[in-house]
Amino acid sequence: MHKEIVEFLNKEVAGCGASTTEVEVGDASVVVNAESIKPVCFALRDSSEFQFNVLQVVSGVDYEDRIEVHYILASFTKNLELILKVKLPKAGKDEMVKVESVCDVWKSADFQERETYDMLGVEFIGHPDMRRILCPEDWEGFPLRKDYVVQEVYQGMEVNPAHKINQGDFDFMAKAKLDAQNPKLISGSWAGHVSPELSDALKRKMESLEK
Amino acid sequence: MENSNNVEKLHTDLMTVNMGPQHPATHGVLRVEIKTDSEIVAEATPYLGYLHRCMEKHCEHLDYRGVIPFVDRMDYLAAMNMELGYSMAVEKMLGTEVPERAEYIRVIVSELQRIASHLMFFGTYAIDLGAFTPFLYAFQDREEILRLFEELSGARLLYNYFWIGGVWNDINDDQLRRIAQFCDKMEENVKKYHDLVGMNKIFRDRTANVGVISEEMAYQYGASGPVLRGSGIDWDLRKKRPYSIYEKFDFNTVVGKGEMGTLGDCWDRYYVRVFEIFESIKILRQALEGIEEGPVMGKVPKIIKVPEGEIYLRTECPRGELGYHLVSDGGKTPYRLKVKSSCFTHTSMLGELGKGQMIADFVATIGSIDIVLGEVDR
Numbered sequence: 001m002h003k004e005i006v007e008f009l010n011k012e013v014a015g016c017g018a019s020t021t022e023v024e025v026g027d028a029s030v031v032v033n034a035e036s037i038k039p040v041c042f043a044l045r046d047s048s049e050f051q052f053n054v055l056q057v058v059s060g061v062d063y064e065d066r067i068e069v070h071y072i073l074a075s076f077t078k079n080l081e082l083i084l085k086v087k088l089p090k091a092g093k094d095e096m097v098k099v100e101s102v103c104d105v106w107k108s109a110d111f112q113e114r115e116t117y118d119m120l121g122v123e124f125i126g127h128p129d130m131r132r133i134l135c136p137e138d139w140e141g142f143p144l145r146k147d148y149v150v151q152e153v154y155q156g157m158e159v160n161p162a163h164k165i166n167q168g169d170f171d172f173m174a175k176a177k178l179d180a181q182n183p184k185l186i187s188g189s190w191a192g193h194v195s196p197e198l199s200d201a202l203k204r205k206m207e208s209l210e211k
Numbered sequence: 212m213e214n215s216n217n218v219e220k221l222h223t224d225l226m227t228v229n230m231g232p233q234h235p236a237t238h239g240v241l242r243v244e245i246k247t248d249s250e251i252v253a254e255a256t257p258y259l260g261y262l263h264r265c266m267e268k269h270c271e272h273l274d275y276r277g278v279i280p281f282v283d284r285m286d287y288l289a290a291m292n293m294e295l296g297y298s299m300a301v302e303k304m305l306g307t308e309v310p311e312r313a314e315y316i317r318v319i320v321s322e323l324q325r326i327a328s329h330l331m332f333f334g335t336y337a338i339d340l341g342a343f344t345p346f347l348y349a350f351q352d353r354e355e356i357l358r359l360f361e362e363l364s365g366a367r368l369l370y371n372y373f374w375i376g377g378v379w380n381d382i383n384d385d386q387l388r389r390i391a392q393f394c395d396k397m398e399e400n401v402k403k404y405h406d407l408v409g410m411n412k413i414f415r416d417r418t419a420n421v422g423v424i425s426e427e428m429a430y431q432y433g434a435s436g437p438v439l440r441g442s443g444i445d446w447d448l449r450k451k452r453p454y455s456i457y458e459k460f461d462f463n464t465v466v467g468k469g470e471m472g473t474l475g476d477c478w479d480r481y482y483v484r485v486f487e488i489f490e491s492i493k494i495l496r497q498a499l500e501g502i503e504e505g506p507v508m509g510k511v512p513k514i515i516k517v518p519e520g521e522i523y524l525r526t527e528c529p530r531g532e533l534g535y536h537l538v539s540d541g542g543k544t545p546y547r548l549k550v551k552s553s554c555f556t557h558t559s560m561l562g563e564l565g566k567g568q569m570i571a572d573f574v575a576t577i578g579s580i581d582i583v584l585g586e587v588d589r
Contacts, residue, residue, distance in 0.1 A: 079452065
């Protein structure tokens with residue numbers, strides 16, 4: 001299906017540069033140029049062959065050098081599903097990347113694009129109401145970027161105050177790993193918050209095991 | 212003459228009223244800012260985020276098994292269905308085969324959860340419209356399902372029951388027998404409830420021709436589940452793109468017909484949900500017949516590492532389609548897990564639906580869309 005879509009798009013929208021790659025596991029996707037996302041969406045919606053009449057998701061993924069915006073389309077009449085991607089080069093930390101809005105194509109893009117703006121810092125040009133949707137309006141930074149650090153103070157309130165962190169919970173996993181014969185079998189999160197003595201002891205144990 | 216001139220000079224203005232975040236009719240912590248022209252809604256703007264926990268960010272720091280309790284907490288009224296989608300997405304990437312018995316248990320449990328969730332809708336919707344008793348009836352039946360889930364998983368609301376590769380605990384014959392009994396009882400009860408509430412004159416007057424969603428609007432806003440079927444569109448993922456073992460079962464898709472008024476009004480959405488309970492009972496009976504002895508857990512590596520790639524997998528949940536977009540870089544944790552929540556997309560319709568309605572009708576409309584704020588905000 002993806003090859004036909006690429007062929008169709010390259011014929012219909014000049015210069016959209018659609019391409020796809022074969023994958024071994026999971027779903028394949030179609031990548032297009034960021035400048036032509038709106039005409040591509042219009043073409044896919046109005047084509048009699050595919051009829052992508054529903055926009056399911058607009059989301060994004062943050063990579064080291066770029067932010068990918070994903071549009072997941074579905075056709076309820078032809079029973080199809082498509083992951084459409086644009087790649088936007090990243091300028092720097094907390095700097096917006098820009099792409100054209102597809103609100104005119106599907107109305108569901110309204111909330112979805114606002115969420116992507118809120119979480120990843122992608123500005124959608126031409127969106128009627130570009131505000132944060134899940135975080136408060138005066139929140140700083142974009143939580144789903146990989147280099148995001150939570151702000152320390154929000155409206156005079158301390159975020160994550162020390163007295164509210166239960167250190168015992170964080171140390172629990174580290175202690176279990178220290179006690180276990182093979183610590184690799186115990187997996188858990190919160191690695192960053194373990195008390196320094198425990199994490200040192202754990203590091204020594206891992207090193208001795210490797211020898 | 213003088214008097215009438217004075218009346219014309221009188222100045223009227225729109226009044227801004229906040230509905231929520233603490234309001235019984237908003238089903239959680241949703242705030243809708245309404246500009247009212249006396250009793251009529253001139254403009255409605257939903258404000259979300261009061262329950263925002265950024266679960267998607269949490270998932271990037273958790274191993275694949277550790278994500279399951281987090282997806283539970285999205286739609287806390289249909290936690291089993293939330294787990295089903297996630298575990299299926301990971302299994303598909305890993306290429307794990309789930310044993311037959313586990314698949315049957317998954318279908319049984321998620322259909323029971325669907326019934327529980329629709330009963331919850333039935334009860335709370337009646338409360339929204341001013342009838343209190345149906346809520347108690349609905350909770351009586353829901354209680355039986357929750358007790359069964361408690362026996363199965365140890366929890367009443369947030370289960371962590373579906374694991375990657377199968378289910379955590381086997382179901383025993385006594386429990387299966389009780390489910391069969393429950394199906395018989397439920398069938399009788401739902402008929403009664405529908406006669407009591409759905410055919411009630413006041414209920415019909417409050418819901419028929421209110422909050423009409425046309426076919427075009429449903430597609431434009433990406434509606435799914437009962438909201439889409441209420442608008443007369445025959446679309447059920449369990450039928451159209453069968454997942455798990457749903458292609459083995461014989462059941463119908465319930466579609467709104469506009470019996471009491473316009474196609475796609477609140478009554479149609481109510482009708483779809485209540486009659487879906489009968490279809491779920493049909494599936495349950497077939498599943499109880501087909502289930503056979505066997506293991507309930509497939510072969511899964513101790514430390515799960517999903518191969519590099521991505522997958523988008525959607526399942527039919529009580530409130531609509533739930534999609535998981537899982538992007539993996541080959542590590543122990545998901546690189547990105549995006550959840551497509553049907554409640555979130557349905558909330559975006561409120562602005563357009565509310566325009567021009569009476570405030571009381573707006574309450575009926577919010578109730579008929581049946582949103583759970585845990586899933587909207589994630």
